[in-house]
Amino acid sequence: MLSEIKPALIIAWREIRDQFRDWRIIFPIVILTIFFPGLMNFTARQAVEFVQRYGANLVATRFIPFLLMIVGFFPITVSLVIALESFAGETERRSIEPLLSSPLTDEQLYWGKLLASLVPPVMGSYLGIFVYLIGVYRSIGWQVEPLFLLQIVCLTTVQALVMVSGAVVVSTQTTSVRAANLLSSFIVIPMALLIQGESIVMFWGSLNTLWWIILGQIIAAGLLIRAGIAHFNREELLGRELDILNLRKSWLIFRNAFVGEARNVPEWLFKEVARSMRKLLIPIVLSTGLIGVGLWVGFDLADRLQIPAELLNLDKIQDMNAGLVTGLRGMGFISIPTAFQIWLHNLRVVALATLAGIISFGVLGLLVIMLPLAMLGFFAQTATTIGLNQWSFLAAFTLPHGLLEFPAMILTAAMIFRLGATMVTPAKEKSLSAAWLIALADWAKVFLTIIAPLFLLAAFIEVFITPQTIAFFLK
């Protein structure tokens, strides 16, 4: 085991020593670990004195821990620069080939680079936190809670891990530092949003939420590392000379995967679409489970966040129901344009969920799909408080169109799942982009031939039949 890890440590140690020979890396780390915590300490003291004048002690109480998080975060931003340079820099300087020709495994090389990018900034970050804590203790006597300190240390470490693992993925897929820097916005923007979210959580004082944020980031880092190793390709690192966006080649890969070997439309439908569907068997099972989870979350939320009983009155609802269909007809709901509007809305949701899935290994996309189910579960469970059966409620409100819409949703989730999984699955003899384009072609096939038509039919049923069943149920 140790002999397997040792080469990665050798790589990491060499790189770390090399970094400490480069003043461009040492200088910012020193500034951010010594000078910046001092500045934050000064800021904290001034802020506390200022807000105490107005009795806003709570602001002061929240401000000092917030600055602790910021002090921890700033030095790890250096890790992004180092990680982006890890492979792309070596490729650019042509020093990667002797490494690739050595008996290192892909994993050893990858982990070595990852550790080298991670360790110095994280150490710098810990040092910065230490300097800040000493400073605030000496100036205003503030002492950190051990559990909170642990949270901040964990948070800082996983933030660095997410940034580094993301940046190393970018670095392996580009041939120049310039290209890697340009692509780094894919890391910087989500991280900036994350820090804002964490700041809100910290000012809100919901420190337990931080554990969930830490867990989420550990999962994200795990997926990024998996993606990086899965698509680490010695051949691509050496063979690709320039980062050129070859639209024609991309189109050919997509088209070949989309059309397949079919010679006519029926053959395409029965062979190629069926082949794409076969690839979805496992994702379909998992997506069905996730949709079930969505429903369960809704039930659970309804139990925990109960709507006051006086707001729910079955008699009133039944009175309203008497004119439900007529009312809906009067509003123009029961019409063909509404059906198309619902259909387009569902397609927009599919597009949004797919996009969200693409940038999050499928996770956000699946959440988007789970959300309506959670809402549905919430309403169904809430209905039990006025004596309605939740399953009958679900059947009446969703079953007519749900018979088609649920399978379409499950398929959508399965496709998103597969797109996300493509990013973290080794693509034998294929580049990451080729593997992804093939998965996208499968998505397009299933979307055009099954998902979109199912949603269209479901929309018509939702407009013309479901109101009738609801009225019947509430009667």
Place this chain on the structure above:
Amino acid sequence: MIVASNLSKEFEGFLAVDQVNLNVRAGEVLGLLGPNGAGKTTTVRMLTSVLRPTRGWAKIAGYDVVKEAAQVRSIVGVLTEQHGLYGRMPAFDYMDFFGQLYRVEKTVRRQRINDLLSQFGLDPADKRRIGEYSKGMRQKLALARALIHDPPVLLLDEPTSAMDPESARLVRDAIHGLRTANRAIIICTHNLSEAEELSDQIAIIRKGRIIIQGAPEELKRIFLGPKEFEVQLGAHLNGNLPALPAQAVLTAQGPNWLRYQSEHPESVNPEILRRLLKLDLPVLSLKEVDRNLEQVYMEAINTPEEALLG
């Protein structure tokens, strides 16, 4: 030691290496020659398990370059076209780093680093950062790196490029020394005299295909014909040219010299001397005409492929 069969590599529709066959035994040096972009580096990269062949196979010391890539990499020493050194590292540390990657035991590693740096005249500068090295010194260091694990197979891409004549001689002598140590070596080079001096076999690659392969002398015979001799006379011929033996072919003549080719110089040369003396033509010298690999290379590169295959 190095065997390749129909080794081919395609990059997005471009055939970089096309059905290359190689067989380099231990103790042999193969010179791989060809114009820029002919496929030399791609071939070397496939032999070092860095690139995966599209078709065909290759084995290094019995290990398959695809299925046993780790073993292949551990027994091959590579001097890459771009030596890619770490400028901020001192030379000794650099060698030590690669020694560790190749899992050379510490005491052996230290000794070997000292020996190699000394062999290539780099020992006085072993603590200096590589960034301060001259081009030639860097090239020597890259070659020393390729030897750190005492590999039984060496693949050297342009081993003496950017070197001054003295350093180039030093490296050539080192390669001579390595050959006697029962290694199989492939040298990719544009320096034809170097290839001729170092190689037991020459392979010329053009557009990804090896168009001709053999010992330098054999290639000369194929492309330039039998050995050629020149006789310098002490008097003018004045049209008094003797009839040459049947096994000799006159290739050129001047007022007081003549050249001929023969497959059997051991019998033809004495006979020609005898006939010249019989005509009272004093012979000043008889020597074999120097023919270098450059002539062979130019012939091979400029001959249409169909003619070569024929």
